[in-house]
Amino acid sequence: MPSPSPASGASSPLRDARRSRFTYRQLAQLATYGTTTPLRVIAHIDLDAFYAQCEMVRLGIPEDKPLAVQQWQGLIAINYPARKWQIGRHCDVAEAKKLCPELIAQHVATWREGDDKWAYRDDAAANIATDKVSLDPYRLQSRKILALIKDCLPKDLQKVEKASIDEVFLDLSAQVHAELLRRFPELSTPPSSGDVAEHLPFPSAAALDWQTDNLVVLEEEQEALDPDWDDVAMLVGSEIVRGVRAQIRERLGYTCSAGIANSKLVSKLGSAYKKPNAQTVVRSRAVLPFLTGIKVTKMRNLGGKLGDQVVSSFNTESVKELRDIPLDQIKAKLGDETAVWLYNTIRGVDHSEVNSRTQIKSMLSAKSFRPSINTPEQAIKWLRIFAGDIYSRLVEEGILEHKRWPRTINLHHRHAGQTRSKQSPISSGKALDEQALFNLAKDLLHQIMAEGDVWPCANLSLSVGGFEEGVKGNMAIGAFFKKRDQVPPPLRPTDTCTIPEGRTVEQPSKKHRLDEVRSIQRFFAKRPAGDAASLGANGQLQVEKLSVDDTSSSWLDRGSEGLDTRGPDTRGPDTRGPESRFSHDTTTGPEDSAQAAIYACARCKAGFSDEVSLQSHQDWHFAKDIQDSECAASTPSQQPTPSRGHTSRSSGPASRRGRGGSKLEQGQSRLRFG
DNA sequence: ACTCTAGCG
DNA sequence: GGCGCTAGAGT
Numbered sequence: 001m002p003s004p005s006p007a008s009g010a011s012s013p014l015r016d017a018r019r020s021r022f023t024y025r026q027l028a029q030l031a032t033y034g035t036t037t038p039l040r041v042i043a044h045i046d047l048d049a050f051y052a053q054c055e056m057v058r059l060g061i062p063e064d065k066p067l068a069v070q071q072w073q074g075l076i077a078i079n080y081p082a083r084k085w086q087i088g089r090h091c092d093v094a095e096a097k098k099l100c101p102e103l104i105a106q107h108v109a110t111w112r113e114g115d116d117k118w119a120y121r122d123d124a125a126a127n128i129a130t131d132k133v134s135l136d137p138y139r140l141q142s143r144k145i146l147a148l149i150k151d152c153l154p155k156d157l158q159k160v161e162k163a164s165i166d167e168v169f170l171d172l173s174a175q176v177h178a179e180l181l182r183r184f185p186e187l188s189t190p191p192s193s194g195d196v197a198e199h200l201p202f203p204s205a206a207a208l209d210w211q212t213d214n215l216v217v218l219e220e221e222q223e224a225l226d227p228d229w230d231d232v233a234m235l236v237g238s239e240i241v242r243g244v245r246a247q248i249r250e251r252l253g254y255t256c257s258a259g260i261a262n263s264k265l266v267s268k269l270g271s272a273y274k275k276p277n278a279q280t281v282v283r284s285r286a287v288l289p290f291l292t293g294i295k296v297t298k299m300r301n302l303g304g305k306l307g308d309q310v311v312s313s314f315n316t317e318s319v320k321e322l323r324d325i326p327l328d329q330i331k332a333k334l335g336d337e338t339a340v341w342l343y344n345t346i347r348g349v350d351h352s353e354v355n356s357r358t359q360i361k362s363m364l365s366a367k368s369f370r371p372s373i374n375t376p377e378q379a380i381k382w383l384r385i386f387a388g389d390i391y392s393r394l395v396e397e398g399i400l401e402h403k404r405w406p407r408t409i410n411l412h413h414r415h416a417g418q419t420r421s422k423q424s425p426i427s428s429g430k431a432l433d434e435q436a437l438f439n440l441a442k443d444l445l446h447q448i449m450a451e452g453d454v455w456p457c458a459n460l461s462l463s464v465g466g467f468e469e470g471v472k473g474n475m476a477i478g479a480f481f482k483k484r485d486q487v488p489p490p491l492r493p494t495d496t497c498t499i500p501e502g503r504t505v506e507q508p509s510k511k512h513r514l515d516e517v518r519s520i521q522r523f524f525a526k527r528p529a530g531d532a533a534s535l536g537a538n539g540q541l542q543v544e545k546l547s548v549d550d551t552s553s554s555w556l557d558r559g560s561e562g563l564d565t566r567g568p569d570t571r572g573p574d575t576r577g578p579e580s581r582f583s584h585d586t587t588t589g590p591e592d593s594a595q596a597a598i599y600a601c602a603r604c605k606a607g608f609s610d611e612v613s614l615q616s617h618q619d620w621h622f623a624k625d626i627q628d629s630e631c632a633a634s635t636p637s638q639q640p641t642p643s644r645g646h647t648s649r650s651s652g653p654a655s656r657r658g659r660g661g662s663k664l665e666q667g668q669s670r671l672r673f674g
Numbered sequence: 675a676c677t678c679t680a681g682c683g
Numbered sequence: 684g685g686c687g688c689t690a691g692a693g694t
Contacts, residue, residue: 050683074685076683089683090684135687164682164689304681364688408675423675461687678693683686 018202022229025196027187030177030233033159035351038284039230041172041237042354044267045244045258047145048276050166051077054141055106057253067104068096072128076108080276093125109134111385118389132367132385136392138165143396145248152244154178161354169264170244171354172237179236180229203227208235211242213260214274216286230284234260238281245279262287265350268300287348292320299345309334310342319346360397362465365389366412372456379445379460383411386462387438394464399432407466409437411444414459422447426464437464 022039029037047053051069056079061067066082068075073092085100093105107124110131111117118134121127142165149168150160157178159171181188184204191198208227217223241258248254255277259270262284269290270280282290295317297307311317313333314325323346330339344350365386373379397404410423422444426432441462448454 071686076686133687166683301681306680360689362689366687368686410676419677421676463688465689676694678691680690680692682688 020200020202020228022200023197024191024200027177027180027200027229028196030173030180033171033173033353035353037173038262039173039176039233040262041176041233041260042262042264042267043170043172043237043241043258043260044163044264044271045149045168045170045241045256046271046275047166047254047256049077049079050142051108051138052079052082053254054138057141058137059106061104065104066100066102067106068093070105070107070125071133072125075105109137111389113381113385116388128370132365132382132389134389135165136389139393139396141252141254142166145252145254148248148251149244152247153240159354169267169354170241172240172260175240176233176236179240180233183236184232200229203229203232205232208232210235210238210281212279213238213242214278214280216280216282216290218286218289222285222289225285230262234262234281234283238279241279263348263350264352264354265300265345266290266348269294269298272298291346291348294319296322296346302345306338322346361467362463363390363393364461364463366459366461366463368459369457372458374455374457376445376449379457380442382460383441383445383462384438386460387434387441390462390464391434391437394432397467404467404469405432406464407468408464409440409444410463410465411441411448412459412461412463413445413448413454413457415454415457419459420448420451428468437462 026037026039030039030041034040052067055061055069056063056065056067064081066085066087067079068082068087069077070093073094075087075089075091075093075096078087078089078091078096082096082100082103085096085103087096087099087103091099096103096105107120107122109118109120110124110127111134112119112121112127112132113130118136121131124131142162146160146162146168149170150158153160153170154175157174159174161169161171163169186201186204205227208231238260241260245256245258248256257271257275257277258279259267259273259282260279261267261270261282266282266287270282273280296302296310296319297317299307299319302310310322314322314330316322322342327339327343330343333339334342367382367386373382394406399405405428406426407428408423409426410421412419412421424440424444426440430436
């Protein structure tokens, strides 16, 4: 059927059998990180046995050697070679050594009373009474990895959420969007009808090369469907992630696992699917079959009591069976909000946003006392250690440069099973040093002591929180979140701004279309030719045109510079002693390039220094308009709505605790490759 | 300001 | 199973 003439029955030019399922609008929404577009690409990256890897790298231990990280007599991380010996987190050191005599059990670093820095000590395990564990070495590595990840992605097209010390979410939508336009110029042609509801032409690529990715195996019928844009988008995302993982491996020596999917929910399950050192793609057509093989308690936010409640309410932990339960029945058990959330979750529907926030909100330093301590003098010694710990972390947060400032300090105390706390404000006016923190902590302790029984004390913790962003000489907040008639900030590419509806979008602007192109080239230019060919590598010309002066050093020549937001030399106590092999490239902050604005946006008056920036800014308006036009339809799907108000009944035992350690249990779909 | 619960690794 | 950590709701 070479004739390009009208699809027969369908009459509408918008719906044609030879057209994509997806519309121009849905494509455009990628550029603004719209959370409901089916083309969205989210990745979850999870470092393999992170603490253990940190020690392997630090100590220069060959990666096939079994190693575990020890905390007192227990183990808090076990690398994959050691897991072959059945060593798990439930083991203590003695048991583990019995299972595997060659096991290297490396104790975590500790702070020690009377010492002002943490250190790795041979005798730490024997000094539980005087030492407190320090996770600083891992935080430091976590930062470096995060910085590298950000460095691998185009500055203005990245959205990175630090989910924990060893996990990140990436929203790759905008980058994938740019790459799709580059590879498939036909996507840049406006819809012939002029209506963004028109369906896209079908992708010109016939077969997709998934390389080493794991794909969920599907029924033939499903697999036989031609790839549509969601598959292509996913493939591009997967290539990006493979590149990021390769960099982490090459530059820092860490392996990680990744999941690529349409949502945070599914991408996280994907990264856990195959470990270590692998990545799993869950295409949208594979979501339901994929989830079918997964226990409901493995899903995000269902690992705790809520999950137990679900299981006991419906007498199954199978996602497949839960899907057969009508919404009303779920509502009856869990309350409306939670029910709707669950109903969507077990269908892989999750529109939660990737927050481009890599900053922590509070920090805590704590110690459990075994045995309990009994005097103020003892407590005060610990407060000094806590203060030192927290201070060094505050320095890393940029407290010296007033980048971030904690508003409150809090002391918790446990006595006779009861916990009490006191908190007080931290003045933002005066200097905050270790001594000041210590003094505040002592005050709080005195308040607690004045109010009741304190001894014996089983636990003390000091925390600071309520961080505010830099105040001094920094107009960030006021400038960006001021007026109702919100305009996109003209000069800062990665900041978010709220638009009137209260949603946030990121606005690409300024010189960064160029960075973007460059950075995409990084990924695809140095790839074996076969790879791009499978997708039909067009769009090259366009890139050539855009990638003008590439005078700056190639990313390959750079370390993680320019990304870490710390100022120079704000490191904690780190490289100490010969055993410490973490390297610490000192980094410089991002430079501000103030530019003269000679091009103005007609719509919002934002100024730009060159035509390309202006164009890219107008693209943003275009995409945002489309997103806005979609507002009514979009559900602001959210958190699990922790069954607060209506939990009521039978929060019964359920005592599920599946904790079996088996990872790929029951009927999960098999994987096609390795 | 303070307490409590939850979730995760 | 405990510990260290973070977040957020309720009051």
